[in-house]
Amino acid sequence: MEPTTKVEKLYALIDDMAVTIQEHTDRTYLESLAEAGENLFQGKVVQEIPENHKDKLEKQLQEETPEEIKREEIRKAFQLAVIKGMKEAVQPHHAMTPDAVALFMGYLVQKLVKKKEHVTLLDPALGTANLTTAVLNQLSKEAVTYGVEADETLLKLAFVISNLQEYEVELFHQDSIEQLSVPPVDVIVSDLPVGYYPKEHVAENFELKAKKGQSYVHHLMIEKAVQSLKESGYMVLLIPNFMFESEEASALNEYIKKHAITLGLLQLPSSMFKSEQFGKSIWILQKKGKEAVQPRQALLAELPSFTRQDALLDMVRQIDKWFSDELNID
Template identity: 25%
Template sequence: MEQPNIFTLQKDTSLLKKFSEIHNSIYANDGLSAQQALDEMLKVLFMKVFNRKLRKNWFWIDEKEYKECLDNNVSNDFTERTFELWEKSKKDFTDIFEPNEKIKLSLASLAFAVNKLQHIDFSDTTDAKGLAFQKFLASTEKADRGQFFTPEPVINFCVEFLQPKPHEKIIDPTCGSGGFLFSAYQYLSDNFQTSKQEIIPNLFGIDINKTIVKIAKMKLLLECNTNLNIVAQNSLEDLDELALSFGQQIENQMDIVLANPPFGTLGKITNEKLLRKYELGYKWQGENTNYFKTKTLHTGQTPEILFIERCLQLLKEGGRMAIVLPNGMFENPSLEYLRYFIKQKTKVLAVVNLPQETFIPFGTGVKTSILFLEKQTSQVLKTCEVSEPKVFFGRVTKLGYQGNKNGNPIYQKDEFGNLLKNKNKEPILEEDFSKIIQDYKQFQITNEIAIETENSFTFPVAELTGRFDFDYYAPQNRKLLNKLTSQNAVKLADLCEIVKIKSKKLSQANETVDYIELSDINTHSYEIINATSYLVHELPSRASYEVRENDILTAVAGNSIGTNKHATALATKDYEGSICTNGFRILRNCKVDLYYLLYYLRTEMFLKQVFMYRTGAAIPNISDYDLGRILVYLPEGKVLQEISEKVRYSFELRKQAKEEVEKIRIEF
């Protein structure tokens, strides 16, 4: 047959299917991994895109050539034409292909791919080719555990939250497969009468992984039919070098930054030259609202912390950013200097907490939140127009997809189990991103939310302390603290000694001691029910504190702290001299009746405060400082005495019950 005319190609409505067929064929027949198959498929797609620039169509195969490739794995004309096209394509995309890079496909697979794509017009402006490629990528990335995938609902939420405008410059310094840039492009196309030619020059992306950059470029090339400002570089490196890659200045030039930086998996940045480029590459000292940068470099700093500063460096004054971060960034006491740094440089617009299952379909269960900021100088912050500026807090509980490895969509149903549909007769996702957006837009206008809920509330910026996490400022927790304060509740540290000094017994290596773990507590009866004997040198490293009779042990670490399974116990004479784990703190020399305090440590008043103060994703814990400032409600003397007597009596009854059981003897 004759070669197809490149200017009379046709629109294809089954492009998603074709993408999948090509990828699956390569994967099945060429012995490549799913990722390698995707990489080779991208080479074919870039050849197809470049072919548009040529006066003569080189991207085609006729029936005779196709049969030769499939039957004999040889076709001289097709091979010569296609590999010449590949060499020319590499020269056009020098930023993503090496000069000596080869096509690793068998001739049969290459012919199959060209045959599938040759009649499709990639320049057609009405066809959602980028969307088809995005859907194809979603299934491919999920199958490969989604190493560079951010869930689409999270991406779209961040973009709509920041409400980009035409001609605003938008950058993603960890762009992955281009999800944020693609969403921003769609948002601007849908909400403004703005042409592709006006939008595309204002979209910028950086990623360290060349394969991922190829994906991002292809996704937007297919949708926009023009080249993109996306480069394969380390976005933490020198800003001048990055500017050269883009051919324009980027520092302090961006209106919007969207980012989901890598965290928790890549280790720390230890390169001194790189660390010196960042204020957060240095150690900070201080406390509360008075931190300062020292002259001492960190020996290693986590990438996500440096990315926060890099994002701020990219933003112009008044620029806005959304960044997905692990919850430790919002709450861990050791990172209070980081939150101080952020408050000095920005106006905190919002914090939106995501459920733990958000990233499970894509390979990780890390708890995350989204931080929304506006870059401002201290002077601008001081002259803010709003008399009492507030921070918006939101919590997503319904993602619109299952929090398992499949991540299948979840749709709204009526009381009879029938799918609810929108005006376009499409099923409606079960999600609450939309409601949070609606609440935020109202907040932008009025500085308030009409009805505060457990999922949306505001909090005065002036009262924002050293933490940014949702639970810490949740209305129900603030109401509890206010009520306790109004009732003249007393701090726990003012009521008793909190033991934090390790036992001297731990220096006697061959002494035998009884050791108490968190699991040795009966959480329902306030009792220690077991202790295990060890030689001191055999004890776990967490063995710490020596127990005395009438000590109260209460848990400060573990998933159960602040829940109804929180471990608290009274030490009896039987456990005098035992050693307990540092997962407990010992309360000693109490100024209030022991049995009342024991009771209080099981009430919602106490547990809610622990849950509010606790930090850490892998192993939640509460710091000694926060434990000490937990408020203890002390009722009037008579009520307190009655509670104490009842708790004491319950211990006496249990003791009597044990004694009665021990008296039982069976003669045999």
């Protein structure tokens, strides 16, 4: 079927380029996709591949690059290609935040920072910057943005995807639990990695280190995130539902009570997940500080299926009312 929308056309182009680069180099599809993004950015093929294939790609670049393409269309085209690449990747941490969830998290961040003149934002588990740019695409103001990612391939993809959307995201190739060279920020938004953290000598320095055995990477990242926020700063995190039922849950609850306020917990529709054990929620927190607001009632809800437009619109109205009533944000 011929691609018809700009998203489909751009996806077809970058996929063709990535496949050709993969066939003629020793790169994986995801690495080749980052190279395809670089070609798009430069407007020419910069890889050393056979001349006839290079000429073909150059011609495609000139003829098939959609004109006047929007940021969201670029993000969605690359998202499709990244999903394809992740199917062949063996690393368990290569996973993408579902599109509807990324957009919903963007809506929440936009509400939280509405009254701020200047915004600084961090994702300590950046991945390909899909979630971060989805959030930035919904902000009505510019944000100084930082992203930290330990995986070099994902970081390269984040670089080209941010560049093509004309965002200046300051990128750090780091393990954000061991090292986080970022100044304190107003907002942290992240799809938290889940599992055990292998560097026990690093975990030793955390309040949320496990009482015995390996510590949870998602717990340590929450502690690091709290440390990286300005006073009264916000966190919008995608977390696994089982996080509050694990053997370390009481320590996490105590830590949060001491350092932050839970503004809300929105459970994603179960239809999004293969089984209940993979379910996730969006956790909205505010670090304690002079401007922090303790709501009379936290925002607790189970979101309807994102395909049920009427139910979702009704939920958004209720959330808007909560923001107005509890946080005085219209």
